[in-house]
Amino acid sequence: MRIVLDAERCVGAGQCEATAPELFTQGDDGLGLVRDRPVTPELLGPAREAVDRCPVRAIRIESSVRTGWARGAG
Incomplete structure (x- = not known):
């Protein structure tokens, strides 16, 4: 997940x-930034919060795992 x-x-x-300082920080402009780390099972709760x-x-939280075939894929 990401x-x-x-x-x-x-x-x-x-x-x-x-809420989740392990996952987020703020840039020099004051806007949120996502830290470069995977969302582990332990961090999923804070991420959802x-x-x-x-x-x-x-x-938003996106799954990084594909669950099906793309249309038109070989």
Whole structure:
């Protein structure tokens, strides 16, 4: 799994870093940044809480595992 933060939606509220500092930090501009690390099972709870606490819904968790074939794939 990986975390995606939409920089265009982020307003710098800081809830992500306050909730899951292992996964988020804030840049020099005050906007959220995702730390370069995988979302382990131990960090999934804090990651989900950060998603829920983001006031502008700029964060999502995506699965990094493909579950099916792409249309048109050989």
